[in-house]
Amino acid sequence: MTEILDQPWELSPSVALRPEPFGALAYHFGNRRLTFLKRRELVEVVRSLGDSPDARTALARAGVPAGRWDAYAVALRGLAQADMIRRRDTGGEER
């Protein structure tokens, strides 16, 4: 269940990130969901998704140790379900 790590992702265009002491708030203007990114590394990862060939690269760039990648895959899937992040260049046929 970690294929998400091999795919290209990006922050959804309707989502804005607001830095906070604990990480960031992500707000989706379309579905009006507010999500809390409770770790700075996760914020780093999410921000660099768009410039990385795949999510794995974004994790590495954010300095997340490989042992934690499975946990991050779960978190990224949660973000994808809320449309906070979406597949890049797939014309909307993600999910």
Added chain:
Amino acid sequence: MINPIGSATRPATLVEHFEHGLDAPICLTWELTYACNLSCVHCLSSSGRRDPRELSTEQCEAVIDELRAMQVFYVNIGGGEPTVRPDFWHLLEYAVDHQVGVKFSTNGVRIDLPRARYLASTDYVDVQVSLDGATAEVNDRVRGPGSYAMALRALDNLAAAGFTDAKISVVVTRENAGQLDEFKRIADEHGATLRLTRLRPSGRGADVWDELHPTPAQQRELYDWLVRAGENVLTGDSFFHLAGFGEKLPGLNMCGAGRVVCLIDPIGDVYACPFAIHDTFLAGNVLTDGGFAEVWRTSELFRRLRAPSGGGACASCRFYDVCRGGCMAAKFFTGLPLDGPDPECVQGYGEAALADPARTVPAQRQDHSHRTRPRAAAPVPVQIGARPDPAAPPASPCAESPLAGFRVTD
């Protein structure tokens, strides 16, 4: 919602982060006017007459510019009845054009079919219609004659226009606590979401709280009903003081006043919470104190509210973790100590505290009520005015409870 990500050491919970305050509020209410066409007996802002010092269109735009810069993603607009401001629709567009989403509360007076169609065509606007009885009889006793029909007509128009997921906001009272299923049915029939909020003794609510706040038995039934309803019914931070009955309810389980919750009133005064319009909770003014961001970040009051508090008389209660002593505004306006139990404490300590003969209730600081205040059975006075501004429906408690529609899991 996303999981914090598993970790060996438990990360601080969101509530802990929130207690220190955020860089910008996430539950900001902005009351655009004290003017209102109705005179609901429990209006939390004692609305009725427009305040001559009301912010101008340009001043409102400046506030929106600032919210955008602070990344306040959305604002709950209320009043008074915000739609009676002649520039209301302009400000709505101005906000969404500047990445500030809007949810506005209304009694429905201006939501005709063309407006409903316009609202259905916008992306970032959410509408909340206030209704305090599932029948005209119960509703109109609190909100005034004709107000039930007005709200239902607005909801019908929204549904007919294809507006999806409007909110129906109900202040739970002794009189309507038995109608929760009917409220839910009305919401379902209109493709809307039900939102239940707590009657707080704020504004004119202080005058009627004794008679109208739910009885202890009703609180218990309400809690059970909410547990059954789960995430399908919104409550904001209204009922965390009932968490001692069992598990935590969805929503924010803490008082966020001045930390994540805030109010800008029609004249630009900034208060810790929409239910706390009183000098004690006044943090500053957007016009005279350097703007909203400055007030939010530097106010002495907010600094105090964000400092850790011990829990006072509640500290030893086994429910303190979930209840945290309840609602600051409910305590303040019933004359109870802020570091003690909520007046509706599930342990019954509130009732004991209310019975204290030495208790004094603070005087309200401002009152914009219509001078001829129609009580329940009296006809609602309709003001006639030259400008299109006259009749303003108040969004009663609409005003907003923090965190409407917002879910946290941690």
